[in-house]
Amino acid sequence: MTTHLLVATTLDEALAAMANGARPIAGGTDLVVGARVGKAPLPTELVAIDRLDELDIVGMVPGGSDDPTPLLFVGAMVSHATIMNHPLLAASYSGLADASALVGSPSTRNVGTIGGNVMNASPAMDTGAPLLAMGAMAVLQSVSGSRTVPLAELWTGPGTTSAGPDELCVAILIPRRMGEEGSAYVRLEYRRAMEIAVVGAGAAVTLNDDGTVAKAAVALTAVGPTILALTGLEELLIGTPLDDLSLSAVAMLASEQASPISDLRASDKYRRHTVGVMAKRALEAAGRRAAGETIAIPVNRAEGIGAARNAAAQNGAAK
Amino acid sequence: MSNQETSKSVFLNVNGVSYPVTIDGGRNLLSVLRGEIGLTGTKEGCDDCECGACMVLVDGQPVNSCSYLAAQTQGREITTIEGVAPSPEEMDPLQTNILEAGGVQCGFCTPGMILSARALLERTPHPSEEEVRIGLSGNLCRCTGYARIVEAVQRTAAGAKTATGDTGQ
Structure with missing residues (x-):
């Protein structure tokens, strides 16, 4: 079994590769380990998304037309290490920081990402419960457009999601925690x-x-x-x-x-x-x-x- | 993208040296370091991202090389245990301290321990015992019971504190 790996330098390049059947890889903590323990073989086409700096951003974005509440934007490539040490997340989205701080070890937290944790769809994932309690959504993007899916509709079973094979999770959105939350x-x-x-x-x-x-x-x-x-x-x-x-x-x-x-x-x-x-x-x-x-x-x-x-x-x- | 050729020629920058290697996209960094480049200081333990024997630094951050694809490290700086000592005649203070504290028995975990400790001290120059234990979590040792390894890291941090002073002694 051989694997072709494309190291993407732009989001468009990554989405084009996924439209051609490639699977995304960031830190490899689920995909590569899973292949070794026999869960699923390593895909023959992979696209590395770890250099897409536009997915490694934490910030506030305006809400949509139906609900103008500002949203927290956590790019899919943001690592657990970044989340647990981020002042805004630790203070106002503490449940997510609690979860990321418990993942694996320092090395797992350095390369493991929120996008990977959510899309791996393990029922034992640490970030899932706080994200669901906070009403988070996943932004899925493909060459044909993007859509926002509440996490409750994203996860369909152990290791499965409602995302299409060509859709990349680019960010997690969390409704702003107002005042006393x-x-x-x-x-x-x-x-x-x-x-x-x-x-x-x-x-x-x-x-x-x-x-x-x-x-x-x-x-x-x-x-x-x-x-x-x-x-x-x-x-x-x-x-x-x-x-x-x-x-x-x-x-x-x-x-x-x-x-x-x-x-x-x-x-x-x-x-x-x-x-x-x-x-x-x-x-x-x-x-x-x-x-x-x-x-x-x-x-x-x-x-x-x-x-x-x-x-x-x-x-x-x-x- | 082409399917015909999955092996690619890439350059990996290990300990400041650029190594040309021709590898399949699915090869993990550990197997390339040991099998292609010949740097066998990095150990293969569980091969399952659990034990930390394969720990290396990628751009200064600890990474389990058994589960990280080698081709993803192009253009990044990899540090292995072979790159820790300042010269062949001189050991890094972490190496000296782990030997003096009795933190090495079979030695299999030692390279990974030293690299995790190095990344920790880079980030947190004067860690508490708790911070050392968290920093080394993910590195298993089946011999020492950890106490002496933790002590060695703390000694290194304490030494670094006085190193800028006149004399250590």
Whole structure:
């Protein structure tokens, strides 16, 4: 098996290659590793997109005609290392920064990109739950034009998306987090590096002036064929404070709606229980951030969740 | 794009030397470094992006060379363990410290550890122990228990602090 690799220097060149059947490659952390472990052979035609600097940009863009709210633009080539260290993202899109900070190791985070993470469509991807909770969309571009797809409509199953084979994800758009909105992502992990979420949860919360919930969204990691958006949160949360009672109700809701599998890393029963705990913790952290508290990125380390619990306890930081 | 010829002649810049190689687009950097260029200091461990034995620097950033396509590194600067020492007679302080601290046993992880540590110190010249552990995460060592490797990196950082002063001792 041989592979032809084109190193694209312009977006048009990359899109033309994809129109001719090439698959895009950025850091190779999913594609090359997947080929080696026998998931899928390395494609015979590849186009490297890692030199497209126009896809390596973070900034605000105006909203569309139907909704003028400004959007955060995160280019598809933006790496996890950039996301976790970006001041704007860490402060206002903290859930995404929490997720990127947990991915793999420093080397994985250097070459691994948000576009790759989203388009690989693993139900265990770390950035997926916070992005879905924040209402993010993917911008897909091909030689025939571009379209914006909500992530809930992008992911169709484990490793599959509604994107056409000629469509390149060029950016992720996130509706601007207004004022008091806070977000967080937490995951259950057995070790602190080179880990894949056993289960996880992302949350985004807006509070009223009296501290009760004005708006909330939660999404779950690794408990279904895709990242799963929790439904029915409004009845439980709107107008109520984020206290033990409401958080426990969300934990139960998450456990009910999860449809996990059993595998080497955890049984379905264990996943069903722990995803509730993660949902509760993500929501609690998002609520505290919405109230103005600074919790260091990632929440897992700051709050001593998962494998970090003992280390954090030794540092006196555990809750 | 042509399908007939998938092997391409490219130049890879490794440790400041430009090497011409003719490789298939799917070849990973590790196999080209070891098999084509003959630099065998970079090790093949898990070959699955988990262990860090194959760590090299690409434009100063640590990369698992087992899972990075060689052709993607054209025009970029690759640093391997062979390029760390300032001269054949002199070791880099990281190398000296990891030996003196007892951070080398079988040695298989050492090249990757040193390159990850180098990138860390470039970014964070005076890391805390926690920062060293995070910086080296993704580099597995099955012998030392890590404590002495972490110590060696911290010693190197401390040494660099005094190196600009009059005398170290």
